Amino acid sequence: MHGFYRWYRFLFFGWRVETLTMSIQTNHIEQWTTEYDQGGIPSSTRTTPSGCVVHAVGEFGRRQIPLKHAVDIGCGKGRNSLYLAGLGVDVTAMDFTPNAIHALEDKAREDKLSQKIRALVQDVTEPWPVASASMDFAIDAFCFKHITPREARLQYRTELLRVLKTHGHYLLSFASIGDGYYGRYIIDKCEVNGEEEHVVVDPENGIQSVLYTREGVLNFFHPELEVIDELQNNKPSMMHGVVYERQTYALLFQRRLRAN
Numbered sequence: 342m343h344g345f346y347r348w349y350r351f352l353f354f355g356w357r358v359e360t361l362t363m364s365i366q367t368n369h370i371e372q373w374t375t376e377y378d379q380g381g382i383p384s385s386t387r388t389t390p391s392g393c394v395v396h397a398v399g400e401f402g403r404r405q406i407p408l409k410h411a412v413d414i415g416c417g418k419g420r421n422s423l424y425l426a427g428l429g430v431d432v433t434a435m436d437f438t439p440n441a442i443h444a445l446e447d448k449a450r451e452d453k454l455s456q457k458i459r460a461l462v463q464d465v466t467e468p469w470p471v472a473s474a475s476m477d478f479a480i481d482a483f484c485f486k487h488i489t490p491r492e493a494r495l496q497y498r499t500e501l502l503r504v505l506k507t508h509g510h511y512l513l514s515f516a517s518i519g520d521g522y523y524g525r526y527i528i529d530k531c532e533v534n535g536e537e538e539h540v541v542v543d544p545e546n547g548i549q550s551v552l553y554t555r556e557g558v559l560n561f562f563h564p565e566l567e568v569i570d571e572l573q574n575n576k577p578s579m580m581h582g583v584v585y586e587r588q589t590y591a592l593l594f595q596r597r598l599r600a601n
């Protein structure tokens with residue numbers, strides 16, 4: 342009887358936890374769907390590629406680093422995927438927000454780039470449908486910063502390290518703790534390995550993010566990824582129709598030699 346109760350409890354509460362996790366995720370996707378319909382943050386409407394992506398591609402060209410396969414993590418409407426595909430790169434573009442992925446598919450068709458872009462509705466905190474050690478370049482323009490549960494970030498990191506080739510590159514951009522917009526809306530602070538992390542909620546769309554320090558991000562990806570270049574961008578930029586002093590970073594990492 343006791344054993345039966347334990348199993349019953351496990352099944353009942355296990356199911357409830359899974360249902361709760363699913364409904365939180367559905368809520369996030371709904372928030373992003375509305376954000377793309379209304380367009381309050383810069384990347385929701387921008388069609389030009391991120392400056393740091395253009396910079397990194399220039400560096401690869403200068404150093405004759407091959408760039409054939411790329412993954413765009415949390416690609417949104419795919420401004421960076423379209424740019425890379427236009428250069429002849431085969432891109433896997435992943436995002437969990439269906440309207441963003443549909444916009445990317447439409448634009449890829451219009452630009453005759455559908456053959457170069459595999460666009461997937463995919464939660465990047467779940468296993469990625471991407472072959473191991475297959476990617477020369479992984480980019481994440483402001484997606485990782487929106488993954489607030491630490492467990493989910495660890496799953497993301499596991500997948501990122503799995504798909505990158507040895508010596509492959511990873512470009513991550515994120516808003517930092519000094520950001521003039523998000524810095525106003527901190528709801529929680531904690532310290533991870535001696536570095537502060539601030540959780541914020543954007544009051545305009547309800548979307549959560551983490552504001553990191555540069556060192557916190559380096560620690561999180563250490564030792565498998567080593568930073569080789571970086572850009573700090575302190576400049577005024579529009580958020581929800583108002584100009585704020587933004588503070589963002591772009592870090593370019595290289596995958597170290599695999600231990601096994």
Ligand SMILES: C[S@@+](CC[C@H](N)C(=O)[O-])C[C@H]1O[C@@H](n2cnc3c(N)ncnc32)[C@H](O)[C@@H]1O
Pocket residue numbers: 373382384385391414415416417418419420421435436437438441463464465466481482483484487488
């Ligand atoms: C700020 S937007 C940036 C979009 C794009 N990278 C760009 O720069 O134009 C963040 C994107 O991350 C996506 N995202 C957030 N969490 C995600 C998750 N767990 N799985 C997949 N996509 C996610 C959102 O749907 C959104 O499209």
